[in-house]
Amino acid sequence: DGGITQSPKYLFRKEGQNVTLSCEQNLNHDAMYWYRQDPGQGLRLIYYSQIVNDFQKGDIAEGYSVSREKKESFPLTVTSAQKNPTAFYLCASSAASGGYTFGSGTRLTVV
Amino acid sequence: GENVEQHPSTLSVQEGDSAVIKCTYSDSASNYFPWYKQELGKGPQLIIDIRSNVGEKKDQRIAVTLNKTAKHFSLHITETQPEDSAVYFCAARAFGNEKLTFGTGTRLTIIP
Secondary structure, three states: OOOEEEEOOEEEEOOOOOEEEEEEEOOOOOEEEEEEEOOOOOOEEEEEEEEOOEEEEOOOOOOEEEOOOEOOEOOEEEOOOOOOOOEEEEEEEEOOOOOEEEOOOEEEEEO | OOOEEEEOOEEEEEOOOOEEEEEEEOOOOEEEEEEEEEOOOOOOEEEEEEEOOOOEEEEOOEEEEEEOOOOEEEEEEOOOOHHHOEEEEEEEEEOOOOOOEEOOOEEEEEEO
């Protein structure tokens, strides 16, 4: 079955550490996105990529980095510069003019 | 850029009654309007969408209406059931733009 997979489901980060969240899709979608969701809040765009080897900052890119070396993969790194990284992270992908397909999310907690 | 406002932020409905969630958008070039349902601890799932050449679309108990003149669209859920309890997000996208702009979400609670 086609879909989008995020891993891990839960992730714990120590202060000062970088961590990488995985997002893989087999839907053959060109565009991929990362969103952050805080408790009881909406979706805030971190980064997006419309094509391999190209990506753009969203509304809250500071403290995050991404890469898009393959069409299927769009990993997100939460760097030590992100001072409040505890949140639920959602990855999504889309085909041209279509809706988004979301992954099941990664819950990141700073310990 | 596009701005999408969603109301209400919370909604409680007796089981079996109808629920309506409303969104307004700012960019008259927007032509695609999806609705997503997010259950606790999960990613949002597309439940219905509508394009600007259509005024209404139905899928069983769910319907979406679009008023292009007023720039607003609404989600209607009839005969609500406990499993309809979730957070619902509306979104809009302009022609030629890949990104969706999301509303702030509505927490719908169905009271048994």
